[in-house]
Amino acid sequence: MTEELILAGCLTNNAAAQEALYARFSPRMLGVCYRFAKNREDAEDMLQESFIKIFSQIHQFRNEGVLEGWIRRIVVHTCINVLKKNKKFSDSIDITFASGIGTKEETIPSIIQAKEVVECIRLLPIGYRTVLNxxxxxGYSHREIGDMLDIEESTSRSQYTRAKSMLEAVLVKKKIINDPSVKKTFFGTSRVAK
Amino acid sequence: MNRKFYTDDFERMLKEMSDEFKMYPSKRIWNSIYNNIHPQRKWPSVGMSISLIFTLILVGHLNTSNPALDYQLTSKQLVLKNANDNPTNAIANSTKFLDKSLTDNQRGVLPTNDLGSTTLVNKDKAYNNQSVTRQQNIYSNKQVSSKINEKNVLDNEQAIAETKLSPSNNHQDLNKSNQPVINLTQNSVDLIADNNSTEIELEPILSLPTSQKSNIDDLMNTISENEISRRSIKNDISEVLQNEINSLNQKGLSQNKQELVSEKDKEWIENYAFYNRPATKKWAGKLTTMAYATPSVVYRSLSNNPNYFVNTNSNSSSSLISANQALREQLNQMPAMGLEIGTGLQYSILKNLRIKGGVQLNFTRYSTKAFANSHPFSTTITLHDFVSNTNYEVYESTPYSNKSGLEAIKLHNETFQFSLPIGADLKLAGNEKIQWNIGATIQPTFVIGGKNYLISSDYRNFVKEPSLLSRWNLNAGFETFITFKSNGLTWQIGPQFRRQLFSTNSKQYVMEEKLLNYGFKVGVSKLIK
Structure with missing residues (x-):
């Protein structure tokens, strides 16, 4: 079933077309929600809310862009709205120095690499993680993130910098990426100053 | 530069990895989404409420049609006696009462006027005989009807079995039976065909007796009418899409087989969909459907009706108070559990104000400690005559006494009611998730049936007299409740007070009983989109 047919069906509130749209995009969108959410249950709730919005607002979709991009924007905004309702998130997003994260070997799950990376992202404190996501x-700019999260643009930048370095440390420890401070030379490896 | 390259590389890696990441949601999520976007197809709460309502009606009906309830009516002996020892009034009262009694077909009274008293002609025997004969007739009619039904069912099963074994005989059977052939509409035939029925299985249905055929015909017509009414213009496009999906599924084609629908068709579909969007509903987002249950503790307020109270003292108000006090001291009554269940609609007219209406079934009950005796006693209850504006006493027989007797028992004053609550809810505080509200309703009520044990004139006995139950009443309900949202549903819990505004019994009875319900309401509501 083509995207056009699915879209036309969804515009007429056709259940089969709606199910087809859901089947096509829900796995990837649940992955998006999972990166923002505290756990799988919360991610599923976010996904459910997102798709209800998608089906009720599908007539607003203009064929100017890609359907997946439009869906993804709704999902991300829904996730942010859900997070913003959580007081813990509102408090944490403005904290300049978040507490450190446990990066013990056993705390990092090891399944497949994509999942591993996502799980590593989810180890970050929620404020850092949201900005990084x-x-x-x-692909939002810091200004857009500032508007979305009701924070200063500079706060978004600093949160991102810290989030990135934290994530790098986790990924290096997990050996998913190489340590950027160690430079490979002809005679072996040498540590470079950052 | 090296660092910049590394940063871009790192972010690209993150994006790629994250985009590759997929998780498969549980089936429950789609079900919830589906129920949310197609609320008209799933009304479990309404279905449950309707089944509960039917259950209560059935229980009420069984309770009121129990032959044991008629025991006292058929065995009672009535004598009319003037409360004021006035012969003229006595005759007038007794004649009026006789008219009413004869109309009700419950009592036989023939008044005379010897020595200022009224004598009784007992027609119990005749009445009993009549009632027994009538019951027997009803029973025998039921029996006959059930026998006929059983026979029809057996005949039909036999016919179906025979038809399945020898399909070639179907037309012969039809001709033999000389029954008219039912003309099924095209839609009805389509429906049967969809259910994989064959002609062989269909024809024995056509050879049913005429009465059953007409039932089936009606049913089929109803189904076909519903089917036609459902087919709106929008569904045409749904069918096209559904057929497309089915054909793709059947042939096992993957997404790259898109050429089955031409570009022209796609364009038409998109245009059709664009110009036939569902119209926005004015009430969308404002109307909610709700179902609720309220277990409650039921009691009564009981007093002498001040309008009928016989003034024996110079100070009428103090004597009324003392009479009410004496009445309460004589009775040993206690609250019991009742239940209210209902369903209805709520409509937001303002941000903080909703109006509501619906249907509700109520079961009320309170208990009286009494004594049962081996044989009935003769006693009186006091009634009021509106024409002469005097009270008079009616003789009744009852096996239940108030103070002493053979065996201590509990009598239950019960009613089954159907009411139409109309009211409003006001939000006092809260946010999107949790709110505090107050509400009030006025409830016109019809009493389906019940049991009432009335206190006798001398407070010594209890008389069961369902004919004095008032059929119509009015109740007022007050409640305060907390609402909270969970999984697309709004739950509400809170205490509720319900008061009956008029007496449970008819105006003739000189005591005034008003029921009070102290309940805890649990309800669930869902927004209609």
Missing amino acids: LYAIE
Whole structure:
């Protein structure tokens, strides 16, 4: 079933087309929600809320862009709205220095690499993680993130910098990436100053 | 530069890895989404409420039609006696009462006027005989009807079995039976065909007796009418899409087989969908459906009706108070559990104000400690005559006494009621998730049936007299409750007070009983989109 047919069906509130749309995009969108959420249950709740919005607002979709991009924007905004309702998140997003994260070997799950990376992202404190998700993965600018999260643009930048270095440390420890401070030379490895 | 390259590389890696990451949601999520976007297809709460309502009606009906309830009516002996020892009034009262009694077909009274008293002609025997004969007739009619039904069912099963064994005989059977052939509409035939029925299985249905055929015909017509009404213009496009999906599924085609629908068709579909969008509903987002249950503790307020109270003292108000006090001291009554269940609609007219209406079934009950005796006693209850504006006493027989007797028992004053609550809820505080509200309703009520044990004139006995139950009443309800949202549903819990505004019994009875319900309401509501 083509995307056009699915879209046309969804516009007429056709259940089969809606199910087809859900089947096509829900796995990836649940992955998006999972990166923002505290656990799988919360991610599923976010996904459910997102798709209800998608089906009720599908007539607003203009064929100017990609359907997946439009869906993804709704999902991300829904996730942010859900997080913003949580007081813990509101408090944590403005904290300049978040507490450190446990990076013991056993705390990092090891399944497949994509999942591993996502799980490593989820180890970050929620404020850092949200900014990192929005900036590095969803492609929003710091100004947009500031507007979305009701924080200063500079706060978003600093949160992202810290989030990134924390994540690097975790990924290096997990050996998913090489340590950027160690430079490979002809005679072996040498540590470079940052 | 090296660092910049590394940063870009790192972010790209993060994005790629994250985009590759997929998780498969549980089936429950789609079900919840589906129920949310197609609320008209799933009304479990309404279905449950309707089944509960039917259950209560059935229980009420069984309770009121129990032959044991008629025991006292058929065995009672009535004598009319003037409360003021006035012969003229006595005759007038007794004649009026006789008219009413004869109309009710419950009592036989023939008044005379010897020595200022009224004598009784007992027609119990005749009445009993009549009632027994009538019951027997009803029973025998039921029996006959059930026998006929059993026979029809057996005949039909036999016919179906025979038809399945020898399909070629179907037309012969039809001709033999000389029954008219039912003309099924095209839609009805389609429906049967969808259910994989064959002609062989269909024809024995056509050879049913005429009465059953007409039932089936009605049913089929109803189904076909519903089917036609459902087919709106929008569903045409749904069918096209559904057929497309089915054909793709059947042939096992993957997404790259898109050429089955031409570009022209796609364009038409998109245009059709664009110009046939569902119209926005004015009430969308404002109307909610709700169902609730309220277990409650039921009691009564009981007093002498001040309008009928016989003034024996110079100070009428103090004597009324003392009479009410004496009445309460004589009775040993206690609250019991009742239940209210209902369903209805709420409509937000303002941000903080909703109006509501619905249907509700109520079961009320309170208990009286009494004594049962081996044989009935003769006693009186006091009634009021509106024409002469005097009280008079009616003789009744009852096996229940108030103070002493053979065996201590509990009598239950019960009613089954159907009411139509109309009211409003006001939000006092809260946010999107949790709110505190108050509400009030006025509830026109119809009493389906029940049991009432009335206190006798001398407070010594209890008389069961369902004919004095008032059929119509009015109740007022007050409640305060907390609402909270969970999984697309709004739950509400809180205490509720319900008071009956008029007496449980008819105006004739000189005592005034008003029921009070102290309940705890649990309800669930869902927004209609």
